[in-house]
Structure formats: structure tokens, C-alpha cells
Amino acid sequence: MWTWIHKLGSPPHFYRIATRLTPWFGWAALLLIVAGIYGGLYVAPTDYQQLDGFRIIYVHVPSASLSLFIYVNMALAAAVGLVWRIKLAHAIAAACAPIGASFTFLALATGSIWAKPMWGTWWVWDARLTSELVLLFLYFGYMALRAAIDDENRADRASALLAIIGVINVPIIKYSVDWWNTLHQPATLSKLGKPSMDPDMLIWLLMMLAGFMCFFAAVVLTRARAEVLLRARDQRWVRQALEGR
Amino acid sequence: MPEFLEFGKHTTYVVSSFSLTLVVLILNVVSARLRLATRIKRARQRLALEENS
Numbered sequence: 001m002w003t004w005i006h007k008l009g010s011p012p013h014f015y016r017i018a019t020r021l022t023p024w025f026g027w028a029a030l031l032l033i034v035a036g037i038y039g040g041l042y043v044a045p046t047d048y049q050q051l052d053g054f055r056i057i058y059v060h061v062p063s064a065s066l067s068l069f070i071y072v073n074m075a076l077a078a079a080v081g082l083v084w085r086i087k088l089a090h091a092i093a094a095a096c097a098p099i100g101a102s103f104t105f106l107a108l109a110t111g112s113i114w115a116k117p118m119w120g121t122w123w124v125w126d127a128r129l130t131s132e133l134v135l136l137f138l139y140f141g142y143m144a145l146r147a148a149i150d151d152e153n154r155a156d157r158a159s160a161l162l163a164i165i166g167v168i169n170v171p172i173i174k175y176s177v178d179w180w181n182t183l184h185q186p187a188t189l190s191k192l193g194k195p196s197m198d199p200d201m202l203i204w205l206l207m208m209l210a211g212f213m214c215f216f217a218a219v220v221l222t223r224a225r226a227e228v229l230l231r232a233r234d235q236r237w238v239r240q241a242l243e244g245r
Numbered sequence: 246m247p248e249f250l251e252f253g254k255h256t257t258y259v260v261s262s263f264s265l266t267l268v269v270l271i272l273n274v275v276s277a278r279l280r281l282a283t284r285i286k287r288a289r290q291r292l293a294l295e296e297n298s
Binding site: 052102 | 254265
């Protein structure tokens with residue numbers, strides 16, 4: 001196990017594995033997302049209260065879940081890089097940031113579009129929405145900090161600290177609907193064994209969630225490969241990797 | 246609006262949410278692939294320079 005982890009931490013091995021895995025995740029994501037969109041739009045029954053407007057859940061919840069999932073992954077990778085000085089971990093953290101920012105933006109935008117017909121307003125400054133907006137700024141801050149520091153090692157360390165400190169926002173977002181009064185509805189999938197959705201609706205949401213996860217895996221592996229190439233000091237494995245692709 | 250994109254009084258909201266999602270997904274794929282292609286091109290140039298020197 002430890003040998004495998006140690007091996008995975010080496011850039012050449014990671015590059016090889018990532019190159020092999022990316023198409024699998026990519027095709028799985030495509031199939032799951034296409035099926036999820038079709039099911040969410042045309043197969044899932046209309047909600048008795050929100051009518052067809054509820055179908056926005058099939059893109060809003062997966063993007064919101066992913067925005068948090070990616071941040072936790074980014075912070076974990078940054079922490080591993082900071083504590084054990086593994087450069088590959090910093091490369092993965094750096095690869096996570098733009099993807100996470102795009103899904104946070106998507107969660108905010110689709111949430112806002114959903115809010116208009118349901119709440120009568122595009123935006124309210126309540127805990128869930130505000131903390132999700134703070135998450136977007138954390139992603140922007142992380143990327144800006146990296147871009148502002150020329151020295152790679154210093155950029156890695158400084159951005160890792162920011163990512164780790166920002167983790168405090170994750171439980172705030174997650175539990176904001178329980179801790180404070182909010183217009184936002186409670187979590188759809190938090191009650192294990194008793195989801196608040198009809199199974200005919202839930203199946204497509206789970207499919208979209210799985211599709212988004214596979215999509216993240218495919219894109220982060222592609223971006224991480226680019227980061228690894230940028231940081232490569234030993235040119236021999238780069239030559240082998242590029243000739244072998 | 247084509248019939249398969251009709252979602253009652255919420256058509257605009259549903260269609261715009263799903264369209265925006267597709268745009269974000271496609272942009273993610275395109276930017277990641279472009280970034281990797283650029284890095285590979287630069288790495289090849291670096292290797293070629295080393296060979297020639």
C-alpha cells in the first residue's frame with residue numbers, strides 16, 4: 001500500500017497513470033451526464049409544488065456539491081504538499097482551483113436562476129448564498145496568490161496556507177441551512193437512508209452527481225498533467241512520456 | 246422554442262440553467278486540453294533545444 005502511494009507520488013508514474021485513466025473518466029462522465037440530463041428533463045416526474053422549475057436541481061445540486069468536494073480535495077492536496085513537501089500534491093491542488101471556481105460560479109448562477117421563480121428574487125444575502133460566494137472568492141484568492149508569486153516553492157507554500165485556512169468555510173456552507181434561518185431549502189441528500197426526494201427523481205440526481213464526479217476526475221487529471229510537465233526538472237522521463245503517448 | 250424545450254412557465258429558467266451548465270462543462274474541457282497541449286508543445290521545444298545544444 002505505502003509502496004503504491006510512494007510510487008504514485010512520483011511525477012513520471014503519476015503522469016502515466018493519469019494519461020491512462022483520463023479517457024475512462026471522460027467517457028463515463030459523458031454517458032452519465034447525457035443520461036442524467038435526459039432523465040432529469042424528460043423522465044423525472046414534475047414536482048407538485050415547484051412544477052418544472054425543480055428540474056434545475058439536476059444541475060444546481062451536482063455543481064454545488066462539486067464546489068465543496070473540489071475545495072476539500074484542493075486543501076487536502078495542499079496540506080500534503082506543505083507537510084510532506086510533495087510537489088505533485090501542490091500540482092494537484094493548483095489543478096483543482098480553476099475547476100472548483102467554475103463549479104462554484106455555476107452553483108451560484110443556477111441557484112440564482114432557480115431562486116427567481118421560487119423566491120421572487122435573484123439573490124438574498126443569507127448564510128448559504130453568502131458563504132458559497134465566499135468560497136468563490138477563496139478560489140479566486142488561491143489562484144491570484146499563485147499567479148502573484150514568481151518563485152514556485154513560495155507560491156506553493158503561501159497558496160497552500162490559504163487553501164487550508166479556507167477549509168473553515170466548508171462546514172459553514174454545508175450546515176448554514178441548519179444553523180441559521182434561510183430561504184434556502186434544507187439539504188436534499190444529507191439524510192442517509194431517507195432522502196427528501198422521490199426515488200423516480202432521485203435516481204437522475206445521483207446519476208448527475210456521479211457524472212460530475214467523473215468529469216472532475218477527467219479534467220483534474222488533464223490539468224495536473226499540464227502542471228507536472230511545467231514543473232518537470234528531470235527531462236528524461238518527460239522525453240519517455242511524450243514519446244510513449 | 247422547440248417543443249422538447251418547453252417546460253411550462255419555467256421554460257426560460259430551466260433552459261438557461263442547463264445551457265449555462267453545458268457551457269461551463271465544455272469550457273472546462275477545452276481549457277484543460279489547451280493547457281496540456283501548450284505544455285506538451287513547450288516540453289517538446291525544450292527537449293529539441295537540449296538535443297541541438
